Amino acid sequence: MTPAVIDDTTLYAVLAPFAAAVVAPILTRWFKHNAAWPLALVPALIFLHFAGFIAPVSEGQSFVAAKAWAPSYGINFSVYVDGLSTLFALLISGIGTFIILYAGGYLKGHPQQGRFFSFLFMFMGAMLGLVLGNNLISLFIFWELTSITSFLLIGFDHLRAASRRAAIQALVVTGGGGLALLAGFILIIAATGEIEMSTLLGSPDIIKDSGLYLPIFILVLGGAFTKSAQFPFHFWLPNAMEAPTPVSAYLHSATMVKAGVYMLMRMHPLLGDTVLWTTVLPLFGGVTLIVGTLLAVRQTDLKLMLAYTTVASLGLLVMLTGTSHEKALEGAVLYLLAHSLFKGALFMVAGTIDHEAGTRDITKLGGLRSAMPVTFVAACLAALSMAGLPPFIGFIAKEVLYYGTWGWLELGLPITIVAVIGNSLMLVIAAAVAIKPFFGPKVETPKHAHEGPVLLFAGPVVLSVLGLVLALTAHTTGVLFVGPTLASLTGVFAELDLHLLPTKINAPLILSLITIGLGITLFTQIDKLRALIASVLMAIGWGPDKGFDQFVSGVVSISSLFTRFVQTGKMQTYMLLTFGFTAIAVLVPAYLVDSFPAMPRMPDYRFYEWGILLIAVLGLIAVLVAKTRLTAIVSLGIQGFAVALIFMMFGAPDLSFTQFMVETLSVVILALVMTRLNLSPRDHRSVPQAVLTGVVAVAVGLGLTLTLLAITQQPFDSRLSDFFTEFSRSIAHGRNIVNVILVDFRGFDTLGEIAVVVLAGLCVLALIRVRTKPDEEELAAPSEISKSKPAEVR
Amino acid sequence: MRTVIFRTFAPYLSALMVLFSIFVLLRGHNEPGGGFIGGLIAASALAIFGIACGVASVRRAIVFHPMSISGFGLFIGALAGTLSFFKDQPFMTSQWLIFEMFGVEIALSTPLIFDIGVYLVVVGAIGSIALSLEERETD
């Protein structure tokens, strides 16, 4: 079905957060942290706007809107609204609303709160632009904008080195992946001639048939895997937990890290369902899932545990997307929705605990149940959804995805086993996060724990309750959200029937029971498990995180070495290289295309003309061999005057006079300077050096002579000169054509040139007048100001 | 260099050269010459005067600092280009005012003003360079 064109409101909805980013600091100055309330209206309104698309999209419609940006390159600012982008836009704006509120409470009283809101809004706009992007190039720009804004957000607390490191790491990894994505997009454009996603999706086999499938596949994956923290690029995500918690809850659970998954899902009709796709994606996804959960178990920091499970969940999503199996894809969509809700809520809960109790180390927390009842309820609901227990959306997601993996014939069994292990470990973490801080005896915490303000618990409560509501109304959820999204992935629109509880006992249900049983068993052994993983990691001793440090210091050392190699600090080397390459640039192409000139005929100069040329040659030789300053200066004058005579000889009196005056003045000022200084004109080059430089010099001279001969043997295009000759008198009232060109036809050029002359004069004056005399200055005024000013203008 | 003959002769020579430079400047539109050549001749005149009689007397003689002259030249060069705005034409479109005075045809034009600007720029900048280098010799 071709997408319908809609008005520009959706485009403005994408841009609205950027406008909010401008307003946010001002509002924050006026209302302090309460500015969160009016600011949250912006994402709320965007949410409502996209909610309006739910009904038509669920009937299988899609929409586009566009504004020309750089039309000559085919670059538009355009959006494409279908099931997948609607789901993402709703998640981004909906969760964004609560994140803004949460940030209002979390950073209450922070001096830079306004800036924080600004960054959040910029990120929100970039993310909306990404998921709605239709034009590949504008999509890429928004993609990189999310990397840049996440850099700003992770490095928000930029006074700490750990923050700076995490921010740079995230930027390098995700931004570098973005460049791979750009290359992939350019290849897509080159291979298909299409730049709009909607038209590409209209003919799904266009890339697979193009012959560039493999490079496009690798490059797009490079972008998606780095963004979605797939192993071995997963290390930046846990480090990004240096960011304030609202950032972790928003970027690193619900939105940005899902951008890679979004890209894979979006590209699924174009790139998916090939042998390559169904091999590479499940492999990387599965490894990421297992590695992520194992690393999560090792942690005791609430946020880090959640971060590693996010890595694991992303791995699960990639693995499911990689199966290209309809039921598994359905599971992926459901899990995506469920994960955004419960992980966003859990991150906010972790932040609230940190904020109110002063620590987020689970070994130092306990018994917060009575102190923070609302947060506790939210945490429980979200954790149950994460654990995949009924009646939560997480449960439905797990049922469907097991159904999918079990039914996927090619690699069903290994994938299912990986999913079961991953999910049971996920249950372990969910239990640890929800139970450990809230149950058990009350533990003394650094801060006296009590319930946070409404700004802090609104988000977790709404998101976790939503996980319940969506599951209870499973059929509607399936029709409104999962079905249309699935249609974007498969390209086929089909009615979907979701049930909260399985209707009969089947393989997925048994797998679920195994998961739960395994999870509970592991949870009882969590301390042993943690110690085991820690010792294994200790034994390995190296990880991609350490590798990143080595990479960065390696880059610095190599660039330093390279700079030292290229910038030797010896002018002679620089000049030798410059002229050597000049010679190569002139001679080698001429040799390659064989454009050397024909042997010139003997020119029919008159005897005095030969004489002038001879004088020039003699002048040159005299400069070369001059033993004293005076000889050198006079010889320089001789060759200059010979040049003036050559100009005269070929009908250029103006040039001749000018050259004559300039040579005179050159000799005068050269003499003025040289008589003052003991600068010897004698050559101090060693013989091999002289030979080397001589060879380079001869090569340059020979190359330019050959080029000039080749040029002059070509027919001459005199149109421009004829124009000036013809109109010099009739238009410009001047009989000296050269002067007319200078002051009239090309007067603007001359204006620029005399400006250069003025500047040269000013520079000479400045050079002569500026004196460095540190000694006198210190004697005269040994103050701070005079010390910081080494140069004095006389 | 500072012989009596040279010192006596130099002021007259310089004055003649400046006069000649103005002649070269004004005939430049129709015969060989123009602002660049005229300016260089005048700058040489300043340099000769400076070598003969000292830089201080040159600075006294030309009243303004050479770089001010140069800057002024650039200014009127640019200004000449803006006159075309009054006739709603693009920057630097030439404007001509040709009339007869005492039986001689006189052509005033913006390219002429521009050429004078070029002349002043060259006199000022090159003269300034020459004079400041000479100053180093005498101090």
Added chain:
Amino acid sequence: MEAGVAILIGLFFTVAVYLMLSKQLVRILLGIAILGNSVNMLIFTNGRLTREVPPLIPPHLYVPETATANPLPQALVLTAIVISFSFFAFLLVLAFRAYQELGTDEVNKMRVAEPEHDQTPPQGY
């Protein structure tokens, strides 16, 4: 017509480059002065050479009677001469001041901007 001058220009370039590759400031300056001349002649010769007929229009005509020398390269070279002179003067003064401040006229010993033993760049974040 152009062949002889073309060979002469090659010689100019050779001498200019050879001088500019020396260690002494003075010789480099001489090389730069010659380089300016060679480039000017290169441009001039590119516009083809015509003997002895300047691009002037006789007072009674609106276009020249006979073929004249090409005016365009002349206009280009005219400003180039003045500008290359300005920069020659600038470089001359620069060299002169550098000699005064650093006490050497050998370019390889002028290492203020790029010291011989520079410290390594900082590592870390």
